[in-house]
Amino acid sequence: MAHTVTDRKKLLNRVKRIKGQSIALENTLENEPDCMAVLQQVAAIKGAVNGLMKEVLEGHLREHLGAEDLSKDQRLEEVEQVISILKSYLK
DSSP states (O other): OOHHHHHHHHHHHHHHHHHHHHHHHHHHHHOOOOOOHHHHHHHHHHHHHHHHHHHHHHHHHHIIOOOOOHHHHHHHHHHHHHHHHHHHHHO
């Protein structure tokens, strides 16, 4: 996946932010957690993961499905793979 290689630094920064948010949530839960603080952290993590998914998915669609050299069968296979991932992600 060339787009994940060219955007590696940006994607890794997003992952590091998600990691930091997860650690903050863990720390909150280890203390005497306030419900609102927990909810806020969970919402932040979800938003960060959604942003990461959007970036990778957009790159994949542009680079792979947008490729002009794909045969019809290859394009259909790519579409099915993306649909499968989206179904799993959106459960």
